[in-house]
Amino acid sequence: MTNWGDAGPGEGDADGAQVLAVYQHPHHGRWAAATTRAYGDGRVTVVGTVPGTSFARSLARWLVPQPLAGWADLPPSVTVHTSSRPDGSRVHVLHNWSWEPAQVVTPVALDVLVVPRGERAADPPPADGPGDPLDAGATVRLGAWDVLVAVTR
Secondary structure, eight states: OOSOBOOOOOTTOOTTOEEEEEOOSTTGGGSEEEEEEEETTEEEEEEOBOOOHHHHHHHHHHHOSSOSSOOOSOOTTEEEEEEEOTTSOEEEEEEEOSSSOEEEEOSSOEEEEEOOOOTTOOSSOOOOOTTOEEOTTOEEEEOTTOEEEEEEO
């Protein structure tokens, strides 16, 4: 976790909520750091801290056990942000936050919207242009500080 948190219900006072995490601290340990409770057709989960990397990953895996986007085995310098469009298709934005080129494998078939052309572009440069298709399982090479924007087909 981090050095910041809000006091929430304690393990014995969670008002019917399931306690997911508690603070390991002599004073703050009286309260839950994260709780969850079914509500209507969904669930309300409250996290009263800024999660550290390990806790954030654990929460994400618990919240979404089967990832919607399916991006796996990303290099440490690559992030992917995925969102839904009104028509239901999904937009994927990949960033390579490094001076070194990186490679990723597409989990689904995509159409390229913005072509990767980084500061130090991948060698050889990708052949994909705007509107070009990428098959599921295709390798995408991102140059230094590069971005690829694509939409599911």
